[in-house]
Amino acid sequence: MxxxxxxxxxxxxxxxxxxxxxxxxxxxxxxxxxxxxxxxxxxxxxxxxxxxxxxxxxxxxxxxxxxxxxxxxxxxxxxxxxxxxxxxGNIVIYNTLIKFYTKVGYLKEAEETYQLLQSSDSGPDAYSSNCMTDLYSEQSMIKQTEKIFESLREKHK
Structure with a gap:
């Protein structure tokens, strides 16, 4: 046009x-x-x-x-x-939101969205999991970070 x-x-x-x-x-x-x-x-x-x-x-x-x-x-x-x-939402929206919530430091909202991804058929991808580990690391939440790391390791065996 x-x-x-x-x-x-x-x-x-x-x-x-x-x-x-x-x-x-x-x-x-x-x-x-x-x-x-x-x-x-x-x-x-x-x-x-x-x-x-x-x-x-x-x-x-x-x-x-x-x-x-x-x-x-x-x-x-x-x-x-x-x-x-x-x-x-769908997986695309959930991934966008996790990236966004990590960027702005909204831990609770990121956790809720990550749980939605975990309950989906495909589960969270590596990028969303990395966002969550970054967010947890910033909050010194070591156990949560280790849990995500272990779930990624199990998924990719």
């Missing part, structure tokens, strides 16, 4: 983001969400205003975008909104 001199509006961005999120392409949707925000346009409020219910993919894109930007308030508000909508 832009290469032809057409400036995208809220509707254009919203449609593109919704299509990409629905096609399970959150990275591409994230790119357009950032462009939309840079243009000063809103997505989430527009969707709510038109009674379009965001799904877990849309929430995942929003959570990931604001977590990467280090925006604690926005990230947590979308996590809360997702919960209020009755949606459970």
């Amino acid at each position: 832009e290469s032809h001199g057409v400036v995208p509006d809220r509707c254009s961005y919203s449609s593109i983001i919704q299509i990409l999120a629905g096609a399970d392409l959150p990275d591409k949707a994230k790119h357009y969400l950032k462009k939309m925000q840079e243009a000063g346009l809103g997505l989430y409020n527009e969707m709510i205003g038109f009674n379009v219910k965001p799904d877990v993919i849309v929430y995942g894109v929003l959570i990931n975008t604001f977590a990467d930007a280090g925006s604690v308030k926005a990230t947590l508000s979308y996590v809360d909104a997702m919960k209020r909508a009755g949606l459970s």
Whole structure:
């Protein structure tokens, strides 16, 4: 659109983001969400205003975008909104949140999210486990750090 001199509006961005999120392409949707925000346009409020219910993919894109930007308030508000909508996160969202909670030092929230990963079919990956060991190490929580290390060792035997 832009290469032809057409400036995208809220509707254009919203449609593109919704299509990409629905096609399970959150990275591409994230790119357009950032462009939309840079243009000063809103997505989430527009969707709510038109009674379009965001799904877990849309929430995942929003959570990931604001977590990467280090925006604690926005990230947590979308996590809360997702919960209020009755949606459970997925492994991608949980990994994003563990990385985010580690970055901002939210131990309790990181532990709760890590437990959700542990109860998932695939379990926590090495990156999330490393985030947790970093967080525990910063808090001098040696037993918890050793427990995660041992679980990683058992998983990768």
